[in-house]
Amino acid sequence: MKPNILRRQTIQRKIILEELKRVKTHPTADGIFTLARKKIPAITFGTVYRNLNLLRDAGKILELTCGRYSCRYDGDASQHYHFFCLKCKNVFDACIPAVGNLDRKVSQKLKFQVKYHRIEFYGYCQKCKAKI
Amino acid sequence: MKPNILRRQTIQRKIILEELKRVKTHPTADGIFTLARKKIPAITFGTVYRNLNLLRDAGKILELTCGRYSCRYDGDASQHYHFFCLKCKNVFDACIPAVGNLDRKVSQKLKFQVKYHRIEFYGYCQKCKAKI
DNA sequence: TTAATTGCAAAACTTTTGCAACGCT
DNA sequence: AGCGTTGCAAAAGTTTTGCAATTAA
Numbered sequence: 360m361k362p363n364i365l366r367r368q369t370i371q372r373k374i375i376l377e378e379l380k381r382v383k384t385h386p387t388a389d390g391i392f393t394l395a396r397k398k399i400p401a402i403t404f405g406t407v408y409r410n411l412n413l414l415r416d417a418g419k420i421l422e423l424t425c426g427r428y429s430c431r432y433d434g435d436a437s438q439h440y441h442f443f444c445l446k447c448k449n450v451f452d453a454c455i456p457a458v459g460n461l462d463r464k465v466s467q468k469l470k471f472q473v474k475y476h477r478i479e480f481y482g483y484c485q486k487c488k489a490k491i
Numbered sequence: 492m493k494p495n496i497l498r499r500q501t502i503q504r505k506i507i508l509e510e511l512k513r514v515k516t517h518p519t520a521d522g523i524f525t526l527a528r529k530k531i532p533a534i535t536f537g538t539v540y541r542n543l544n545l546l547r548d549a550g551k552i553l554e555l556t557c558g559r560y561s562c563r564y565d566g567d568a569s570q571h572y573h574f575f576c577l578k579c580k581n582v583f584d585a586c587i588p589a590v591g592n593l594d595r596k597v598s599q600k601l602k603f604q605v606k607y608h609r610i611e612f613y614g615y616c617q618k619c620k621a622k623i
Numbered sequence: 624t625t626a627a628t629t630g631c632a633a634a635a636c637t638t639t640t641g642c643a644a645c646g647c648t
Numbered sequence: 649a650g651c652g653t654t655g656c657a658a659a660a661g662t663t664t665t666g667c668a669a670t671t672a673a
Contacts, residue, residue: 387662404663429662471576475613477611500647503654520637
């Protein structure tokens with residue numbers, strides 16, 4: 360059923376991952392498509408989405424869900440938190456250390472198996488808080 | 492531009508909010524539509540979505556974003572965290588107290604104005620962890 | 624060679640919206 | 649009466665998918 364993942368290195372996949380690691384803007388799939396098309400004009404949406412799904416499943420990138428439509432992607436798959444600006448809708452890394460023991464607390468309370476957690480901060484970024 | 496919100500009490504709005512507060516399943520918009528249609532067979536998707544948006548904007552319900560498509564809704568708008576089962580995709584309340592000082596830490600670090608945060612736990616619920 | 628991957632295009636799915644009719648207040 | 653709200657249907661926006669051609673290993 361599931362296709363074998365990341366078995367081949369294609370130029371499309373390489374560029375998508377490279378661009379995602381290069382930028383710090385946590386782009387949407389559409390944004391990645393635009394970035395990739397500058398390097399590979401013939402690339403299509405289907406290829407971008409398929410690769411994003413595969414890279415996410417392989418744990419090489421993070422898929423951040425925000426709002427109704429559209430996810431955002433992060434080329435840095437290590438544990439870290441995010442800040443979402445309520446005004447300009449940009450996403451930033453929230454540079455604080457991981458909160459310890461959270462997963463264990465919830466495991467004990469719910470009797471569930473907690474694998475990981477995410478924390479999202481919401482508010483106004485430096486530029487936007489000046490304009491409110 | 493923006494319509495005046497929640498100015499009138501309609502039967503549709505009343506049922507949507509009642510059902511959302513009644514169930515503990517954190518349903519999707521589609522799920523709420525199905526629930527509401529049992530009480531008001533003529534209700535439409537448009538009405539459900541419009542009301543969910545208005546109720547969310549008014550702070551009466553929570554909109555939880557999870558995955559690509561589809562948000563989930565929570566009739567309990569008070570501060571609490573959530574657990575997402577990676578297998579059955581159900582959403583549960585994570586009954587642990589709010590983590591203090593988090594917002595302040597990020598505010599100081601980033602020089603942003605942090606209004607609130609959300610924490611999402613991921614793993615396997617009691618039923619699913621037995622089947623892995 | 625062969626099977627994963629791509630490009631293309633259509634489909635699927637969720638959410639929004641314009642408009643006339645309806646119905647709270 | 650006034651206008652917020654609904655039902656209807658079409659549109660918009662995002663993501664997925666079937667298929668034949670391509671291409672990495």
